[in-house]
Amino acid sequence: MINRIFFIKALVITLLMCQGSSVEAKRLMAEMSYATFYTPQGGSYLETYLGVRGKSVVFEKKANGMFQGVLQIIMVFRKDSVIKTYRKYELLSPEQADTSLTVFDFIDQQRIPLEPGTYDLELTLYDRAQPDNKYNYHIPVEIFYDRQQVVVSGIEIVDSYKPSVTAGMMTKGGYDLIPRVSNFFSQSATSLTFYTEIYNSDTVLGEKEKLVASWYLQPYESGKKLDSYSRSKVIETRQVIPIFAEFDIKNLTSGNYNLSIEIRDKNNKIVGYNSLFIQRSNPRLNDSLMADIPTSVESSFAITMSNNDTLRDWVLSLRPIATVSEKIFIDNQAKEASSVNLQRFLNFFWQQRNEIDPLGAWLSYYSEVRKVNKLFGNKFRRGFDTDRGRVYLQYGSPNTITDRPFDASNSQMTNNRGGTTGQDGGLVPYQIWHYYTIKNQRNKKFVFYNPHLAGDDYTLLHSDAQGEFYNPQWQTQLKRIQLENVDNGQNGFDGQSGRYYNDPF
CATH class of the missing domain: 2.60.40 (Immunoglobulin-like)
Known part of the structure; x- marks a missing residue:
């Protein structure tokens, strides 16, 4: 589900x-x-x-x-x-x-x-x-x-709970659950409690068979399972299996995470899965990253590069796909870091994403960095440092791009892969990127615009993807003359830009 x-x-x-x-x-x-x-x-x-x-x-x-x-x-x-x-x-x-x-x-x-x-x-x-x-x-x-599949229900975050005396709307699994509406966990939050259910395991896998239910946290950017936030349990199949569990998150660093539920059969095949996006802010642990990185760089693929400026550029280019704690190092320490520490960070970064071939993973990513530098770089910043470059590196190439240049300009965008070109009266230049899938999300869009008509310098205006900047008034902000009522709460996404947004094909 x-x-x-x-x-x-x-x-x-x-x-x-x-x-x-x-x-x-x-x-x-x-x-x-x-x-x-x-x-x-x-x-x-x-x-x-x-x-x-x-x-x-x-x-x-x-x-x-x-x-x-x-x-x-x-x-x-x-x-x-x-x-x-x-x-x-x-x-x-x-x-x-x-x-x-x-x-x-x-x-x-x-x-x-x-x-x-x-x-x-x-x-x-x-x-x-x-x-x-x-x-x-x-x-x-x-x-x-689907009755023919092992299905994992939605995941309810729980604020508090107590054993149920009389079953009611809040009752699940023998407990009365008070829901936590927000998926944001501030520094004061010390635990993450959740409830979910597994359906159809007895009919799909067989009665009284064994399955393994696992629940774990993984950084949204890297997708690597965190061993210290991973639990599993062997369970006998039945029609409905409740999972009610809790993580101590006092030492969970700031970042975007997926809370994932995974079901495997006796052959270790994944037969059911669901996940929930959450966010954590824990500033007291923000400076702990370098302490966790091995001090030796002898086995690092980065040891062959000793030029400090080149190493720093490589590290800065990782920001679009970095976790929150990694971004703290990139933003606050990379500019003054020694070559050795830059090598340490670069090697650690790619070891976390590909233990078998970190060099191959880096070279593949760096090829994309060079591509976005060419596509989206301008006189103000390099391509990976732009909003479009960041989105491209983080999510890959969009399936479609709708490109609408400034109505008073006859110029055409040069990096319009599969989108349309033309004029849109009264609006500043904008692009709508459409992704069929982003990780476990479907049909997601990004709206970029160039409000100051500054060359090819586009800024992210709105997206409906998880963890991205959501702005229901994006159509109003495309207007060259801003509308006065920007707080009316309406978001019908009508007009020409709305049609491109709702139907990008």
Whole structure:
């Protein structure tokens, strides 16, 4: 099954006070995530988790003298433009005697039965005290279930839990689970707790057979399994197998990671897999990387290169595919590092990605570096240091590129591989890159633009890929004359640029 954390970044919007209203204008702040599950009795369903910052809600006084915030929530699920189901309800905050004191955040969880397929979830959210300021968003949802496969459900991050006394909506695997909506773990977070389920192992692998379930963390950039954050368990097959586990992450360094669930049969063949993207910030460990790198460089392929400037350029070119801790060395230490330390870092970097042939991995990557330097380099910076170069090196060549030069220019882009050229009235130059797949993600896009008309210097404006800069107002920012209302929360992606974005073919 598909599990996806989706940050509603545009939900942090300015709510303007209506004329004559005594209600103070506030910025409504919330996050939403979801996971998909299955029950033999009821079929597949979607769980949504909505977290709301209490201080961003307008609290109104009730008849009992207490204060309470009320949000109006509307969820409409469409499949092939046909409404399949919907939810419309009020989300009530905890009552407060005094809103000048601590105002608690609150969460909402919904279970929506949905048949397997791809849906468009239209979410409408607004504060009842400010009904004219509605937020509307469209979220792609995919429900996958196949009786002929071993299926791993979505992965629910758990904030807290307790043994269940009476089964309810929060109950799974004998516990009442309070979901953690965000996939971001700050320095104060000391554990990562999660819940997932395995389906159909008895019918696919046979009854009372053995399987191995593994769960582990891997840096999103390198994909290498972290041994210290890897666990496995031999389990007997059955219809539904719950996995409820926890990692101590006090010593997990800052970075982007995948929490991966892997199922292997008795022949050690992978028969089921799912993953969840998470982010960690742990500044106290940011300077520990060099201490973990072997001091000897005698066996390093980099020992043949002793020119400090060349070594530094090589190390700087690794930034597009580096982990967060590696980027800290590249950004803060590489410029002053000795040749020996640069050699150490270069060798360690590629040993982490290819233990058998680190030199071959480096040469293959460096060939791509030279390519992006030629394609995207300009008088301001080298190609690997540009946004387009970084995306190309990190994800590879896009499947399609839509290239729209400045409407007053007759020039054509020289690095347009498979895209279109032409004029787009009123817009600055922009490109839309489309990837069919990026790791475990499908149908992802990147929008680059050149707002200052500075040669071939394009900047990333928006992407819907995990961990990338998400900007629902990207179409507004393409305008040569900016629109005034940039906080209306709408993102219909219409107009000519919207058509290229929605249908890049």
